[in-house]
Amino acid sequence: MAGISHVLSIAKEALLTHQLSIQVASHNIANVDTPGYTRQSLQLESNTATPISAGMLGGGVKGTTILRNYDQFMVQRLAKQESTLGNLQAQQESMRLVETVFNEAPGMAINDLMNKFWSSWQDLADNPEISATRQAVVQSSELIIDQLHSMTTEMAQTKFDIGVSLDTAIGDVNSIVNQIANLNVQISGAESAAGQANDMRDKRDTLINELSTLLDISFFEDKNGAYTVLMADGHTLVESNESWQVDWENNELIWVNKDADGGETRRAIGDGAELGGKIGGWLEVRGNLIEGDPNNFLGRLDAFANALIREVNQQHSQGAGLTMFGDTLTGAQVSNVAILTSTVDPAADAANVTIPAGTITINNRPVGEILGGNAVNGLAMTKAYNSVNAINAAEAGVEARLTTLTSSSAATAAATAGGTISMTLNGVGISVAVAAGDSAAAVNANFLAAVNAVKDQTGVSAVIGTGSNGAPADTLILQNTENGDSATIDITAFDIGTTAGTNINFSIGTQSADATHNTGEITLFSTSTFTLNAGANDYTLAQLGLTDPAFTFDTQKDDGSITYGPLSTNATVDTLLSGYDYFDELDTSGSFDIWVYNDDGSLAIPQPVTVSLKGTYALNDVANAINAAMTNAGAASGVPPAQSPWVNASISDNSLRLTPSSGRQFAFANDTSNFLQVAGLNTFFSGSDAATIGVNSAITGNLNNLAAATVGPQGQIFRGDNTNSLKITSIQNAEYISFTGGAVNTLDGFYNTLVGQVANTTRTISQSYDSTILVNNQVTAMRDSVSGVSLDEEMANLVKYQHAYTAAARLITMSDEMLQTLLDSVR
Template sequence: MSSLSSLLSIGRSALSTSQAALQVTGNNIANVDTEGYSKQTLITKDGSYVSGSAGQLGSGVVAQEVVRSHDQFIEAQYLQRGTARDRFQTLYAGLSSMQNLVNESNSKGVNASLSNLFGDWGDLTGNTDSAATRQTMLDDTNTLLGLYRSMSSSIEQLRSQADQAIAADVETVNQLAKDIADLNKQINSTQVDGQNIPNGLYDARDKKIRELSALVDVNVIDNGRGNLTVNTNAGQTIVDGMVSYEFKYEQGKTVRQLSSDSITAGSDVQAYYEGSDTSEYTLRVKTSGGLGGVGGATFEASLDGGKTWLTNDDGTVATFQADGDTGKVKVGDLDVWFGSTTDPTDATGTLEEGDTFTLVPKKALYWYTTAGTPVNVTPQQYGDGTDNPSRLTGGSLTGTFLFRDEELGSYQKTLDAMAKSLVWEVNRIHSQGAGLTPFTEVQGSYSVNDSTAALSSAGAGLAFGDRLEAGSFMMYVYDADGKLATDAATGEPIQAAIQVDTGDLAHDSLDDIVASINTAFSPTYLTASVVNGRLSIASATGSSFRFGDDSSGALAALGVNTLLTGSTAGDVAVNSVVASDTNKVCVGHVGADGLLASGDNTTAKALAALEDKDISFYVTGQAPVSQTLGEYYSGLVGKIGSDTANASYQASYQSTLAAQLDAAQLSASGVNLDEELTNMIKFQHSYQAAAKLISTADQLMETVLGLKN
């Protein structure tokens, strides 16, 4: 029923609603520069109606709720583009640092040092006795090897920095997950549908999700209120309502997936390894059998989860089998063997075709389920460069992992391959040469783990054991006058070819070589022994010795009469024997007659020619490459430049797309001051009109009351 009190009530509701609208507008204006703030709007509806003589009459306006402007569809697209942007920006930042390490624009790079070194050997071909030229060669060699060590150390520093960044980011991810779960809880306890929406909590949650997406890829499923789920694109749950899940950055775990036959038999076999690598190793049993030796199981190996398999030099898939003596086999950079789940030395089990083992010889990222089961989510790329979709694929955490494992790992392996081939090729030539003075004693620079194991086996552990061939090396003994010694009874020269045969059990170990040397020369002329796993030879009083042709490579593999030591870019150095005595620099070569001709430059010529010689470089998981040392290093520099340019392009491209989506979201949720000022004027006039309505109702009430008087 129409009444003056109804008119006052309508004015009051209009006044209150206009005041609320002004407050919302004022809050928008105050937060115009607040990051993550979404524009808010007061939703109103007309009040209830009553029937009067004139029909249905309204009772005023009701301020129902305050809602925020936010486009979930655009936000979902932004999260995908933003996480890709942060991945490539992180990757580009790391690659830029790496690119600075291989800057060849000046005259003091690796290729320049290589040219200087081989130039020095060229100088020695014409001046074989010059101590100054020999010292210059050693100095330039140290300069080159110093560059290798410096680059390797810098890569290790970058890897260490990446590890620290990963650890910090994982802590942040876990904290953000807890924060989002807590916000979900607060939203559920605060929100009253249709009446009270905690817009500030929603904004805070969206901001946290954006921060999370900057670290890992996310997929948001919003079921309303606090019932929000955040997954990775691969499906690992980070937040489920009020529950958060944890990531851990820890040492990699070995996981086995047994075939049905092994499961039926209750197999207890587990894979083990020694060494470290930036790649993961997947081992798949090809033929069933014991854990090693004749009739033992064979298996294949993959570095990309089984997408591609390691191959032999001819392109066929490589098969591996544990050695019968040591139970181990060299697979890439790891020594692998099998035992039981409780005892790594228990070799009594059997492997069945299809049994698969995944080795993770590095610190990796694991997602833990509610049951506490770890799932490996460390970013991984297949051999064709695509991402493993079951792992993390976005965010700065992914970028850091890819930089550490895929990029730095690849560059380090390439640099190591170059250093290893340089050492082998130089030592292979130098070990067969002769210096100005013979040896009275010598000790190899490379040691074996087991002197009874075949030199080419994993049990011996020689860095260059895989490059040995069946053959022999020559040794010559000289008297006190430096002349080739002869047997007093027969007049025959004291020399011998020491057999090395990797396929002959009587001549394949270091103990066998020692026995062969002693049989040929001990005790009258010299004695061989094993000292700390190294070949040691000492001559008798008044005798000395030299080395000659070596068709087996044993001298180079054992580090005897060599110029260089080490086998990686981080440990290459000049042999201390040569560094302390330039007379031990091998320029000449002992002839078949056991004599060294004055001025002979055979070894120096061979080493100088190495600059233009195509040699082989081996990187696990890649086909062998045959190039010169300079070409191979230029290829590394070119790849780093190409990878950096590609990361830069992707970072720029993804940044542009993310910026466009962010702008689209801002157009929907951002505060527009012109719009808010217009609204403020509108609501001000509404407030004034409501006040006028109340004033008019008051005047009418006074008129009615005046009628009584």
């Protein structure tokens, strides 16, 4: 209704509205430095108009809603930028620590120490009989060893520190998502159609921002005002009033879901920078410092040390020192080995199936593609061969081997004429008597008996072909006795003599384990527990024969995974040659020579004792082979058995020990098997990686054992001989050294490539970090231009609101004066 009262009502509403505007501005000013605060403003609109005769009379002003000056797009973009920035910041801080490990400052840098090492060997070659040059070689080696130990210690400390940071960050994530879920409930309960819970929304956005610095996330708002927060891969962290937790183990981030019954589901969702935020950055760098990955920084440093040890030891073990070994020589310790043998499924729908790369992982290392192939005489030889190659290429800490198999060329028939079939198998002569009229079964039985009678010497067993065991029916099969023995089968002579009609014939030559000459089995050797994953069920495992009923240790069936090792229930464990660190270098088809001397330096026998490793599988087999070779050499020289062997081999604490008899000494030569290097006999270094490398105690205890010389063809050793030290010196320039991980390079080139990669990684991260800061600052400025509080703007608004408030108050005064005038006129 028009009139003075209408004017008074408009003035009152205006007074209250502008007072509210001043209160909102005061709230903005008070929170100018509050992190995450979004500037608020009072939305004004005209009050309802009143119809009068002259038209619609305005009803003044009213404040409808206190709005947040908020840009959802900018908030989302800023969260992404914070995630990227946090990721790069974590990587940069950690990589600076890693970079100091590979600091090539003059003096104690690996490059300088390696140059001194090679120079010391050259000095030894110049003066092999001088003790000082021998001491210099040991000292230069110990400098490298100390530096490698220091580097691994620093990397381990950095890894530990990152782990502590990850523990804290994981706790922060779980706390933040719980707070966001609680705020969702509070916001949904507090808000109505009249307005939003602005300050609680600001607090929630601040938590979102904090979460973004730790992980890459996305979020959206539902119709009730609650946030749903998702990780980069889609796993939910917050939905309405519910929250999920994360954890980390084995350098992977784990998403954790707990059901109402207390059950827990854990899913690995990433292990590197792809996770975003500081957690992703820390996991990325930590992944370069964990054991077992030949391609990360630690793995490549270990590969460098491993190659240095191997190359020097291979040559050093072929040489001789100033004196022969007159006391017990103890080799490296063999680890207990778990052996797992499986038969690849020969069925057509399994043998022919190709397993794609990455389907199988061992210790989280992906196994490459395994091509299928037709089964041959009931055995999936091709697929077994491809499986072994793929598993070994993964370098997951598991060694895979085939078992060698070969067979006669045709089915055995009845003998029409008698005689003797003779053959030389792995250096052992075998004779099979055949009588005229012997049936095929009788001939085969006699052949099997003759071959199997000497299998301990040859390492080869014989079976009759059935058409489903690798050869046609009634043929003769020769295969290595022990599972996973991929040594060659050597037939150097075969003669049927006067026999006729048997059809027995073996090709003369050497047969190795290849795609058509194996038992269709895979044998896995491991000195530690390993986990093999092959999908969500046992379909792929079944193709490789890694399922029931044979594998009773696999307690959780059809989960696509097996875990096995020396400590597994019912595990097959032995002190096998595969327990050596350098087992992959061992060739059991080869041999090595032991020269035996009297204490006065003269030869005890005029020729070396050649030890063949044919048929050796366990460490005890090697000891037996050495003792047998010594006994046989003694017998050939007319020495009674009681006086031989001159060198006795025994096993103590999983190590091979060689002890000369009284008045005897020995030296090594002509090792074609690499056994001496693998077994740590007559080697320069001990250990197998950067953390375990050391100088062999046999050398530190007696510098005369430093092998600068080599044994001559007649067993002679000269004090001034430098042939072996020159060969060791030449390793510095060897161009085709192989490294764990598949690289081929020089030692210096491989290490310098590693140093360059560390430096380039740090530089790239730093450059990305600097550019991301600029982008982040721009996005923050754009966000603040909309949502930030400007004191100048707020002060201007206060003046404006104050004037409006004053005007509204004056309007009330004027209305009062008008009403007073009206009252005075009627008195």
